[in-house]
Amino acid sequence: MESGTDDAWPVTIFLGCGFAAKYPEGGGNFSVPLQWMLGLRRLGLDAVWLELLPATNNPHEDEARIQKFQRQLREHGLGGRYCLLYQTAANDMHQLDAMRCIGMLRRELTERLAGPNTLLNLSYSLHPPFLLNFDRRIFCDLDPSEIFFWMTKMEMGQSHHHEFCTIGLNVHAADCRLPPLPAVAASPCEAQTSDGNAASIDSPPAGRRLQWRTFYPLADTEFLQPKPRPRLPRFTTIGQWYWGGGVEVDGEFPDLSKKFAFEPYLDLPRRVPDARFELAMNLNADDPEIARLRGRGWRVVFPHRVARTPHAYRRYIAGATAEFTAIKGVDVAWRTGWLSDRAAAFLALGRPVITEDTGAGKYLPRESGFRFVRGLEEAEAAAKEILTDWPRLSKQARDCAVETFDSAKNLRKILGL
Secondary structure: OOOOOOOOOOOEEEEEEOOOOOOOOOHHHHHHHHHHHHHHHHOOOEEEEEEEEEOOOOHHHHHHHHHHHHHHHHHOOOOOOEEEEEEOOOOOOEOHHHEEEEOOOHHHHHHHHHOOEEEEEEOOOOOOEHHHHOOEEEEEEOOHHHHHHHHOOOOOOOOOOOEEEEOOOOOOOOOOOOOOOOOOOOOOOEEEOOOOOEEEOOOOOOOOOOOEEEOOOOEOOOOOOOOOOOOOOEEEEEEOOOOOOOOOEOOEOOOOOHHHHHHHHOOHHHHOOOOEEEEEEOOOOOOHHHHHHHHOOOEEEOHHHHOOOHHHHHHHHHOOOEEEOOOOHHHHHHOOOOOOHHHHHHHHOOOOEEEEOOOOHHHOOOOOOEEEEOOHHHHHHHHHHHHHOHHHHHHHHHHHHHHHHEHHHHHHHHHOO
8 A cells, every 4th residue: 555544535536437347258348447446545545436337138147247347346355345336227317316336335325425525437437417426527538539539529528527637648749630629518517416306516617628637558566567478479469350430530430440450460470480479359250350360370369268357368468478469540640649558557567568659659768668660560670679688678668567557656646646
């Protein structure tokens, strides 16, 4: 524990998340908010994980998701630090009286909401009217290209938060091409109190433009410890092979998938025969992409097998020599400065990262463990450098994680401690 105790900290910090429980096969997905909670615990803060789970048409699957979410929290020492909000009438309006509280009793939740509190709202997971119960509401963006674009089209929480933090490190630079956000519009600002009545809550003033602060992807570097060099040289990454075009660029919606992003790098296994290049991509077993990738020298494994739990996810990353990944083109073209939470985990485990440059490089230490590349030749050179100089680059990766990506350090910055 780095500072303070629960008794010395009178404010409850709520971590709002809406993407962990509904995807129980994604160990890496769960690991993102986990780093935030572990960092809050290290800081000695009174923290509660608020997880929203919309009901589906299959109550038995919903119950299985709930039980797995609870089990994963207990395995990480967070069994008493959460409230799962099971939204029985699933819609975009979040009302406490339409949610079943699991883990923390509704009475305890409303008591904490009545006292001083702060909400870290990851990717706009919690919406009004429930959102407006929190004293201090901090929007924490994890995907700047999509968030910034959709904020120009619709309400994405910009009218209901007091502070705005983004993982896009380059948002204030002259070369950043993220769409400019319009001024905050006037919006109703009522919260639902524990007795069901409406209560007035302070809101950001209408007409002002959002002031974004930046933060790095979080990795709890006390929890994620460096591991020895794997016996088998292997470069890998984890993700979704297909992804829809959710961002408009010059009047078109480009392909944002890994399938498209990896195309320039498919000859990498042939260029670097001394290592295995592996993709843990969410593909159906009969997808013809598997045969195509294997024909180009890539090994394809299934993330729901190798990274199904947070523990398996960490073990899979630790079994790699380094990460190699390509980035969706809009982050590269728009120079958002985005870096992945997965890359932060690779670094914390002492694994260098080869990736495309989104403009983030200038915000990192000179010796960071990253190798930012533009095209196949640079990727080949970076992979060969890692194979021949792994101990030095592994130490750089770990040192960078501790110095720059550590969860407690970033949470101090976000919370203003």
